[in-house]
Amino acid sequence: MKNGMTLIVRVIARFVSPMIMVFGIYIILHGHLSPGGGFPGGVIIASAFVLLTLSFGKEIAYQKLKESTASVMESAGALIFLILATLGIVFGGWFFLNFLPKGEPFRLISAGFIPLCNIGIGLKVGGGIFAVFLTLILFRLLEKGEGD
Amino acid sequence: MTLIPLFMVIPLGSAFIVVLLGRFKETVSDVLATAATLMLAILPFALIIPLSQEGIFVYRMGRWIPPWGINLVLDGLSLLMLIIINLVAFLAILYSVSYMKKFTAKSTYYGLFLLMLAGMNGVVLSGDFFNLFVFLEIAAIASYALVAFGVEAEELEASFKYMVMGSVASVLILFSIGLIYSLTGSLNMAHVGTILQGQKGNLISFSMILFLAGFGLKAAIMPFHAWLPDAHPSAPAPISAMLSGVLIKALGVYAILRIFFNVFGMNIQLSWILMILGALSMVGGGLLALKQNDFKRLLAYSSISQIGLIMLGVGCGNYWGILGALFHLFNHASFKALLFLNSGAVEYSTGTRELKKMGGLSKAMPFTGATSAIGSLSISGIPPLNGFWSKLFIIMGLIYAGRYVLGVITILVSVLTLAYYLKVQRYAFFGKLGEGLEKVKEAPPLMCASMVALAIICIGAGIFFYPIMKIILEPAVRVLQEGVGYSSLVLGG
Amino acid sequence: MMFFLCFVLFLIGLYCVLIKKNLLKIVMGIVIMEYSVNLFLITVGYKAGAVAPIVTEGAGKVSFVDPLPQALVITAIVIGIATLALIVALCMRVYDRYKTFDITKIRRLRG
16 A cells, blocks of 8 residues: 555556546536536545545655645635625625626526636635545554554 | 625635645734734624614625525624624634644634634524524534644543534534425525414424524533533633633524524423523532532533523523523623633643642732632622623513522522632632742733733623613614514515 | 435434444444435425426426525535544544544543
8 A cells, every 4th residue: 555556556547537637627617507516526626636646655646736735725715715705795795796797598608706616616625625635644644654 | 784794704714814824924823813803803893883773784695685595684682692702702812822832733723713703603693594504513613623622632532522412413403404494495594484483383393302402412501511521621721711602602502592582482381491401501510510620620510500591591581581691691701711711821830720739829820810810700790790790680580580499599509609619719829829839920911911801891891781781782682572573674674 | 204214314323323332433323314314305305206406408397306405415415524524533533542442441531
């Protein structure tokens, strides 16, 4: 486990994980049109990172995406969401007002600021879930280091 | 009016900014957290005058009209709670600036603290059941993490216990919300109130029982109290002050008041249930507090006792009872926060919480000694401090309602309270200096400042009880006495 | 019938929380309770013969199941994940300190 799994798993994981990420981004961007949205998309993106971590071992994955980066992503996502909600007060006088033009239904650019909110939520959830995962496995790592 | 969402925006935004910037420099997070909570502490006072003219504010999120959209409701009761929450939070943050130096990851601490604050502000402002649940969970999850912040064995154990009980309570509340939705097809509290008016049925009673159990667990009323004496002492002192002073009231007592008075409507059985549970936890908490030797644990049991007193006052349902209960809510927040901060200062200087190992500390720590004496006298109901007036009003309410026995029990418990606080004073602060305590110094100035501020609130609210009663408490009492008339106010506005 | 089954599931979770001695089993009990309530909320919104509430282009008038409970459930799931992550991390820390998962041996706090 320390150096990851076998060659087959690594090759497949390297091949599959970009596709999983693209799928997650698709889910986030189409959140206002079809089932999905920020939360499922964020979880899917985080699961791509989890897959990489499991197949290549935690040390390598930890070098690629540090826990601090994940939690910065999380805070940034929450702030984007909050700023969008507050901009409603600036432009229309009400908190959470959908101040952007609504556009044509069933097109990608529609529904005002909801796609932007979904992006914020996706960042938050993806960062958050991956940070939780890393924190849990890193705790095991540190504990083992103490035991040896 | 446009200020209302700021109660959520400021703490949430500053929570994430503090976590982001706190990595680089610790003083930045100190300054940011203090500034944010200072702003929040001033904000409710700016709303007093506009609210007294309008009576009720209904803030429509995203311009959606009440039964369909999410709305925030600010009325007298919410304003009272906002004042209590944000005032105590500001003083606790001021205290933590010095107190939390011995812990690592201070910015995480501030982040969690501000999240908890955002959750509590959200609970008291939200106008529908589901948002109440979401904000309640935000506050609760932040508080679970804060109880375990020291990651010592006892703290982890206490936090686990607290978390299991809290999760069960949340599940019960969510279950009840689902029942309400299936019965009425609405989640807006005012709308549910209009639909349920005059209806009776087993399912309504069942959902009321679930709400009472869930929020009773959060408020630590007597049969559901087991987690509190472990969880509150284990947290860092400013967090204990927040948990005992504010959190159990915002999550438990406020929610019970709002749901049972304004949505379901009070009736005689419910009033008896509240009074019996209140009397039980008042007596039980007091008796258990008497035999404690751990400073913070004694304070935690005393919290159970005082929450019982508040429920008793609310349960008797007339003007004086409710007035006394709400005033006691305010007073308990001030003196219990003060006493927990005192215990933190003692622990900071001497390194122990055992009452028997202390002694003569008022010579070494004059500010802590003096403020704790004020807090103890105030909680025991000595005139002219604020605890006296609220207890007097509750007893008057009980007598007007014809519950003489409960009134006598309240007076006896008041004497009991005096007894165990005299025990604290005698062991910790008076007498000869304890062994190994010769080098004890007073706590740092910021900690003293927030303790003195709370002591001034205790004395001030005692002397100027009349203006406080007229300006802040009476609108809140009116909200509860209107009962289910709340619905027409919200939906009509 | 569905409501009854949800309640049974709820009671199984409650039994698990109250009776089991292992920390992780208690956590599982909490999760079972949460899921039973989620299931209950979903069944509240069920309507016979209705379809999932997704508006697509050019679709005729069809009857939808109630979308509100589904929105509530996804929020409840998010909250559940946050609680679960925290409680599992806490369990690991507890194991680190006490070297056991047995709740009867984790009693350093007095009654």
